[in-house]
Amino acid sequence: MHRVLGDRKAVLILLGPALLVYSLIMLVPMVWSFGYSFTEGNTIEGFTGNGLDNFQRLFSDPAVRDALWFTAKYAVVVTVGQVVAGYLLALLYVFFLKRASALVRTLVFFPVVLPTVAVGLLFQKFFQVAPQTGPVNSLLNAVGLESVDWFGSAGHAFWVLIVMDIWRSMGFYAVLLFAGLVDIPEEVLESARLDGASGLRLVRHIVLPMSFPVLMSSVVFSVNGTLKVFDCIVALTGGGPGNGTTPLTLYMFQTSFTYGDYGYGSTIALLLTVVCLLVTLVVFRVSRRDPMEG
Amino acid sequence: MAIDTPFKTSAGRGDGRGPHAGPASASRRRRPGRRPWVRTVVALLLVVEVYPLIWMFLTSLKSNDDYLNNSTWSLPTTWEWGNYTDAWTTGHIGLYVQNSLLAVLPALALILLLGTAAGFALQIMVWKGRSLTLLVFLTGMMVPAQMILLPLFTVYFQAGLSGTLWPLILTYTGTGLPLTVFMMATYYKTVPRELFEAATIDGAGILRAFWTISLPMVRNAILTVGLVQFFFIWNDLLIALTFTNSQDLRTVQVGLLNFTGDFGATRYGPLFAAICINVFGTLVIYLFLNQKVMKGLTSGAVKG
Numbered sequence: 001m002h003r004v005l006g007d008r009k010a011v012l013i014l015l016g017p018a019l020l021v022y023s024l025i026m027l028v029p030m031v032w033s034f035g036y037s038f039t040e041g042n043t044i045e046g047f048t049g050n051g052l053d054n055f056q057r058l059f060s061d062p063a064v065r066d067a068l069w070f071t072a073k074y075a076v077v078v079t080v081g082q083v084v085a086g087y088l089l090a091l092l093y094v095f096f097l098k099r100a101s102a103l104v105r106t107l108v109f110f111p112v113v114l115p116t117v118a119v120g121l122l123f124q125k126f127f128q129v130a131p132q133t134g135p136v137n138s139l140l141n142a143v144g145l146e147s148v149d150w151f152g153s154a155g156h157a158f159w160v161l162i163v164m165d166i167w168r169s170m171g172f173y174a175v176l177l178f179a180g181l182v183d184i185p186e187e188v189l190e191s192a193r194l195d196g197a198s199g200l201r202l203v204r205h206i207v208l209p210m211s212f213p214v215l216m217s218s219v220v221f222s223v224n225g226t227l228k229v230f231d232c233i234v235a236l237t238g239g240g241p242g243n244g245t246t247p248l249t250l251y252m253f254q255t256s257f258t259y260g261d262y263g264y265g266s267t268i269a270l271l272l273t274v275v276c277l278l279v280t281l282v283v284f285r286v287s288r289r290d291p292m293e294g
Numbered sequence: 295m296a297i298d299t300p301f302k303t304s305a306g307r308g309d310g311r312g313p314h315a316g317p318a319s320a321s322r323r324r325r326p327g328r329r330p331w332v333r334t335v336v337a338l339l340l341v342v343e344v345y346p347l348i349w350m351f352l353t354s355l356k357s358n359d360d361y362l363n364n365s366t367w368s369l370p371t372t373w374e375w376g377n378y379t380d381a382w383t384t385g386h387i388g389l390y391v392q393n394s395l396l397a398v399l400p401a402l403a404l405i406l407l408l409g410t411a412a413g414f415a416l417q418i419m420v421w422k423g424r425s426l427t428l429l430v431f432l433t434g435m436m437v438p439a440q441m442i443l444l445p446l447f448t449v450y451f452q453a454g455l456s457g458t459l460w461p462l463i464l465t466y467t468g469t470g471l472p473l474t475v476f477m478m479a480t481y482y483k484t485v486p487r488e489l490f491e492a493a494t495i496d497g498a499g500i501l502r503a504f505w506t507i508s509l510p511m512v513r514n515a516i517l518t519v520g521l522v523q524f525f526f527i528w529n530d531l532l533i534a535l536t537f538t539n540s541q542d543l544r545t546v547q548v549g550l551l552n553f554t555g556d557f558g559a560t561r562y563g564p565l566f567a568a569i570c571i572n573v574f575g576t577l578v579i580y581l582f583l584n585q586k587v588m589k590g591l592t593s594g595a596v597k598g
Contacts, residue, residue, distance in 0.1 A: 004494040005487065006420045010501055014419075018412035018471055019427070021404075025468020026434050029442035029449075036444055043448045089339075096332045104336060106584050108343055113580050113587060115529040117547045118572040121554065121565070122350050131362055132562075135349055138366050167342070176592045228438045231531040235551060249532075252440045257536065262444045269440040276438055 030273075036266035042256075047263065054267040063243060064268065067251040071275070074161070074247060075226040081166040083218050086173025087211075091203065093174065094181045105178070109171035116168070120235025123164045127151070154244020157237045161245060165232055169225075173218050180214025181207065220283050227276050248272045347573065354378070354566035361562045377563035378571070386541070387568050390549030397459045397534075397545060398527045401466035405474050405523055406516055408467070413478025414504050418487055428479060434472030442469075443536050450537065461537035462545070466527045473526075474519055477593065481515035482508070518590035521583060525591070546572060 037054050039047040058064055089108065093101040111119065127150040128134035137147040150156045184207065192206045208215075230249040233239060239246035239254070246254075248268060256265030353361060354377055356370040364371065382388045412431075416424050442465075450461040485508060493503040509516075534545040544552065553568050580587055 004500055005418065005490065007500050008421065010499075010504075011415050011419055011421050013501060014411040014504065015415035015427070018408035018475060021408060021464075021468055022431065022434065022471045022475075025446070025465060026437070026442055026472075027430075029445035030437060032445035033441050033443075043444075043451050092332070092335065096329070097336070104339065105588070108339060109584070109588055110577070110580055111343065112591065113525050113529075113576055115547055115550070115572050115576065117529075117531055117550045118569045121550065121569050122346055122573075125353070125562075125566075126346055126349070133366055135345075135366050167346075171343075172591065175588050179592065224436070231529070231547075234531060234535075249438065249440055253532070253535075256444055262448075266444055269438070269444070272438050273441050276436055280436055 033266045033269055036263055037270050038263075039266075040261065040263040042260045042262040044260070050263065054264050057264060058267050058271060063246075063251060064248075064271070066243060067246050067248045068271075068275075070158075070245065071227060071229075071247040071249075073158075074229060075223055075279075077162055078165045078226045078229075079219060079222040081162060082169050082173050082222050083177075083215065085166055085170040086177050086218065087215065089170060089174035090177035090181050091207070093178050101178075105171070105175060107171075109175055111168045112172040114168070116231035117235040119164065119168055120232055123160065123167075124151070124236055127160050151237060152241060154241060157241065157245050161232060161236060164236060165226070165229075168232075169222075173222070176218055176221075177211065177214055180211040183214075184210045216283070216286075220280065223279055223283055224276065227272070227279060248275070350566055350573070351570055354563060354570045356563055356566075358561055358563060374563055377567040380561075380564040381567040381571060385553060385564050385568055386544075386549060387546070387571055389542070390544050390546045391571075393459065393538075393543060393549075394528060394545040394547075397462040397466065398524065401463045401470065401527060402520060402523055404463075404467045405470040406520055409471055409474030409519070410478050410509070410512065410516060411504065412471075412475045413482055414508055416475065417479040417482035418485070418490060418508070419500070428476070431472045431475045434469070435476070439469060439532055443533075447536060456537075456539065457543070459543060462534060465533050465537065466530070469533070470523050470527065474523060477519050477522075478512070478515065481512050481519075485511050518586055518593075521579075521587050522590040525587070 036047070038049055038051060040050045040053070041047040093105060097104060125132075126134050127136045129137055129147050129149045129152075133141070133147060136150070140147060148156060150160050188206065188210070189202070192202055197205060228249060229247055230253070233245055233247060233250055237245045239250045243251070249272060252265050252268040252272060255261050255268060349366075352370060353366075355373045355375065356364075356377075357372060357374050360371050360374075416428050446461070446465060450456055450464075455461050455464075489507065490500065490503045493507050494500060498506070529547065530545075531547045531551065534548045535551075538544050538548055541552075550568055550572060553565055
């Protein structure tokens with residue numbers, strides 16, 4: 001029987017096309033891009049080898065340091081924000097809204113599917129100061145505070161980015177974590193309640209440990225996504241003011257396509273890839289679980 | 295898929311209409327949403343989620359004067375529905391939507407066809423090295439797209455594909471495959487292998503068994519995975535920005551981004567109308583399929 005399910009020709013016919021496309025579009029370019037990091041130039045002007053120059057430049061480039069720092073800061077703050085907001089929402093769904101939570105879940109999830117560019121432009125106008133004062137600044141004025149030029153300094157723009165990303169994605173993490181919380185057997189909660197645990201203590205000692213695996217999966221998704229953040233930033237701040245909100249992804253894009261330096265762009269892409277893989281590995285290590293079981 | 299089970303449970307416990315929701319939760323505890331602070335939190339949540347969208351819609355109906363001179367909270371003084379016509383024609387949103395459809399639909403069809411076949415070969419069929427092959431696909435989910443852009447740009451340029459939508463179709467297909475293959479392989483776990491053994495005893499070849507027996511069984515999964523991929527590709531900016539160098543090729547996201555440059559900086563109504571077209575277009579799909587979208591995205595979340 002295994003002769004049929006092990007039919008090599010059939011495997012080739014079914015798997016071959018996918019593997020071919022995947023190899024040509026992803027695997028080969030990955031290796032190729034690695035090769036580019038030892039060159040300078042671009043597609044139009046041609047490439048010339050320059051040994052390890054790009055790597056030396058990478059380590060002494062202050063823009064790389066800024067971009068790396070911004071990426072790290074962004075990933076940490078957004079991950080914490082998304083997962084905490086999502087967890088609080090999930091607790092709300094499970095313990096307070098219960099059966100009534102379907103509508104709230106649906107509404108809060110909606111921004112997840114919205115195009116980031118549209119959300120970015122919306123938030124840009126929402127936090128605007130001139131020529132028209134946006135709702136956020138109007139609200140500040142209404143309570144007697146000065147308008148804030150949200151996009152005038154990198155510090156302020158950073159927080160608008162954070163708020164926007166959490167607004168966009170908390171519904172997603174809420175549903176993901178909700179799935180984990182619903183899985184906790186009612187009997188366990190009931191017996192903990194009988195033993196006198198309630199409120200925060202119930203969450204701290206029963207709910208949190210039992211939802212730990214799905215919490216870790218959320219962290220993995222979140223870190224992986226935020227390290228690659230691109231659309232949000234391009235649409236909201238364009239990396240500015242100056243390069244105050246430029247993550248590695250955008251710096252790589254600008255180096256390659258604005259300045260036509262593909263060799264150095266590839267080196268930055270390589271750095272980004274290494275960071276993504278390392279961080280993912282570390283988070284897996286810490287959570288000690290199979291990444292793909294989540 | 296590990297995520298599936300909680301969702302089923304949630305349908306029974308969380309959403310279950312009717313009187314069957316466990317005696318413990320119904321009788322011993324107050325009815326949901328009765329506590330004042332819960333109501334306040336929910337109300338606040340709804341305002342935070344919904345108000346920006348309402349504000350955007352109202353602003354899309356304002357004239358420029360109205361937008362610049364009146365309070366940002368006010369209703370439009372005249373309702374300028376013409377902003378939508380402007381965005382669609384003068385703002386080229388119509389063209390961008392067409393480009394997006396021309397790039398996304400072929401890529402989506404390819405992803406689903408190739409991904410389902412590969413998932414079948416990797417999960418149902420028995421051969422050496424299939425877990426290694428699955429692992430090779432999985433690495434594709436971790437690697438940022440920046441790593442493949444430049445070589446692909448070179449190849450497309452040299453192959454003379456630069457002025458077409460082919461670079462988008464090909465790149466979307468390649469980048470969409472890892473997640474699709476992984477998700478389909480997981481779905482096939484729920485289909486017993488004996489079924490295909492039985493089919494082959496009855497004389498069907500394995501390819502025919504794949505096509506006529508397995509495909510109908512995973513139809514639901516294909517819809518779910520298709521939705522996930524649709525949202526990923528439709529909302530993509532990075533790849534579209536890299537490979538569309540002329541205005542005629544712009545997808546919706548690239549077009550919308552450049553909208554501020556084109557005339558959005560001076561004409562706010564059409565800009566907001568363009569954003570609205572995007573948002574409410576998405577809303578229509580979401581409203582019809584929100585359970586499937588939520589389930590699909592959360593189980594496909596590995597892509598991040």
